[in-house]
Amino acid sequence: MSHRTEWEVRDGIGIMTINNPPENYLFEPEFVPLTQLKQWTGDPSLKGILIHGKGKHFSAGGDLKRLFEIVGSGEDLEEKLAAGHEVIYHLQGTKLPLIAAIQGVCFGGGLEIALACHIRIAAENTLFAAPESCHSLIPGMGGTFRIPGSTGMAKALQMILSGDVLNAEEAFRIHLVDEIIPRKTLFSHSLELMTRMVKNISPRIIRAVVETLENANTMTSEEAAREESRIFCQLAKEEYTRRTSENK
Amino acid sequence: MSNLQLNTIEWKVDGRIGHLIMVNEPSNTMSMEFFREMGVVKDMILKNPRLKAILIYPRGRHFSSGVDLDELLREISRHPEAEKYLQSNYASLSFLETLPIPVISVITGVCLGSALEMALFSHFRFCGETAVMGLPETTFNLIPGIGGIRRFANLAGRVNALDFVLTGRTFDARTALDLGLVDLLIPRKKLIEKALEFALWLPGNYVQEMKQVYLKRYGEGTYGIC
Numbered sequence: 486m487s488h489r490t491e492w493e494v495r496d497g498i499g500i501m502t503i504n505n506p507p508e509n510y511l512f513e514p515e516f517v518p519l520t521q522l523k524q525w526t527g528d529p530s531l532k533g534i535l536i537h538g539k540g541k542h543f544s545a546g547g548d549l550k551r552l553f554e555i556v557g558s559g560e561d562l563e564e565k566l567a568a569g570h571e572v573i574y575h576l577q578g579t580k581l582p583l584i585a586a587i588q589g590v591c592f593g594g595g596l597e598i599a600l601a602c603h604i605r606i607a608a609e610n611t612l613f614a615a616p617e618s619c620h621s622l623i624p625g626m627g628g629t630f631r632i633p634g635s636t637g638m639a640k641a642l643q644m645i646l647s648g649d650v651l652n653a654e655e656a657f658r659i660h661l662v663d664e665i666i667p668r669k670t671l672f673s674h675s676l677e678l679m680t681r682m683v684k685n686i687s688p689r690i691i692r693a694v695v696e697t698l699e700n701a702n703t704m705t706s707e708e709a710a711r712e713e714s715r716i717f718c719q720l721a722k723e724e725y726t727r728r729t730s731e732n733k
Numbered sequence: 734m735s736n737l738q739l740n741t742i743e744w745k746v747d748g749r750i751g752h753l754i755m756v757n758e759p760s761n762t763m764s765m766e767f768f769r770e771m772g773v774v775k776d777m778i779l780k781n782p783r784l785k786a787i788l789i790y791p792r793g794r795h796f797s798s799g800v801d802l803d804e805l806l807r808e809i810s811r812h813p814e815a816e817k818y819l820q821s822n823y824a825s826l827s828f829l830e831t832l833p834i835p836v837i838s839v840i841t842g843v844c845l846g847s848a849l850e851m852a853l854f855s856h857f858r859f860c861g862e863t864a865v866m867g868l869p870e871t872t873f874n875l876i877p878g879i880g881g882i883r884r885f886a887n888l889a890g891r892v893n894a895l896d897f898v899l900t901g902r903t904f905d906a907r908t909a910l911d912l913g914l915v916d917l918l919i920p921r922k923k924l925i926e927k928a929l930e931f932a933l934w935l936p937g938n939y940v941q942e943m944k945q946v947y948l949k950r951y952g953e954g955t956y957g958i959c
Contacts, residue, residue, distance in 0.1 A: 582895055582899070603891060603892070603895060604891075604892050604895070663890070663892045664892070678896070681896075681900065682895060682896055682899040682900060683899060685872070685900070685901075686871045686872070686874075686899060686901075687874065689874075690871050690874055690875075690876065691899060693876045694871060694876050694882065694895070694898050694899055695895070697876055697877075697882045697883075698882050698883075698886060698891065698894060698895065698898075701882060701883035701886060701887075706880075706883070709883060710820065710823055710827070710880060711816075711820065713823075713876075713878060713879075713880070713882075714816045714819040714820050714823065714878065715816055716876065717819060717875065717876060717878035718809050718815045718816050718819060720874060720875050720876060721805065721806050721809040721810070721815075721875060722809060722810050722815070723874070724806055724873065724874045724875060725806040725807065725809065725810040726810070727874070728806065
């Protein structure tokens with residue numbers, strides 16, 4: 486068993502557990518096989534995805550020993566990193582709300598997974614770091630652009646160059662996380678937030694909202710406005726058909 | 734001619750302040766006619782280089798309850814170029830955001846859906862203490878269609894945008910202030926007076942990026958920038 490990520494669905498919410506305790510090191514950059522992930526997320530009734538770590542830690546990131554083993558054995562590391570990227574892009578491509586419930590250690594690749602989520606909720610005891618530069622490496626799974634995306638360039642440079650460990654409070658201050666709450670209620674609080682957001686609307690509308698919100702980040706405002714109009718028109722036509730057929 | 738009396742909007746220029754008054758009482762439903770008339774007012778605004786500021790407010794108690802949903806759904810289903818039609822609605826409001834002069838919305842009573850989207854295109858929002866706001870579109874199987882998600886996220890953050898848009902729940906003036914969606918809470922009866930005072934107070938060389946500085950100086954009662 487080389488991949489250690491589990492999946493469970495509760496009331497339409499997919500719960501992904503990074504399961505390699507105690508530190509939940511990522512055995513491979515592709516921390517869940519893409520084919521497996523596609524199967525899990527292919528469920529059209531899915532309304533959101535919550536990612537957390539088994540036990541006391543979110544994830545300590547890539548396993549350095551394993552990483553250098555890969556390089557030493559002549560396997561193609563670049564290809565493996567690309568596979569890791571693809572997993573993250575696939576998660577984002579579901580256009581479902583992604584929440585990371587984070588506690589304990591959230592380093593390197595673990596941080597990069599958390600940063601791919603829309604909402605990051607951290608327990609008071611969480612520690613964050615991008616320690617790659619201490620090992621003469623750089624963040625390899627999106628950290629170089631997702632850290633500054635959240636914190637701005639100045640804080641991202643400090644964090645990546647120094648490899649310093651930040652506590653939850655500091656991470657909150659630089660906008661790395663959105664909320665800090667007591668460790669004991671981390672999971673239930675995160676699940677409740679997701680449930681509250683998605684319980685009364687259909688997966689179709691959820692995906693439309695998330696897509697529109699993301700477009701605002703990735704497109705010019707003119708493009709985003711055009712896309713918004715296109716999506717709105719589709720939904721309006723569907724709603725009109727539904728209403729007129731109900732009235733017959 | 735700088736004043737204009739339309740069916741849903743009254744536009745008048747007093748001194749150098751433009752007043753855009755919504756007069757389709759009681760709820761100022763944003764109909765096709767409203768968007769068409771906004772287009773007319775937009776042209777008048779763009780052609781008037783003497784304007785110093787624009788105030789947007791309702792004649793009655795309520796800012797607006799948003800679009801006429803039945804009409805909009807029918808129109809989009811029939812319209813051969815529905816997306817363009819929607820974009821023209823968008824353009825009749827979004828120009829407010831990029832105007833070089835301050836645009837101040839006075840939110841009172843109910844301000845929902847596209848009405849809140851219009852207010853979010855303004856540069857400043859003065860809010861009555863009893864106002865109620867929200868983007869309830871998802872509860873009708875739709876999404877906010879006039880830039881509301883983007884503006885909400887810019888002002889209140891992505892998390893709040895997701896939360897409030899997905900649930901579609903309404904919120905009060907205090908919450909809007911805490912979220913950063915409105916700038917000032919003011920007793921309802923003094924709203925327009927205060928907004929006008931602020932518009933006159935703002936410097937002639939206004940730049941939108943200095944919004945927070947203006948609000949701070951105004952709050953302190955100092956006139957620092959000219």
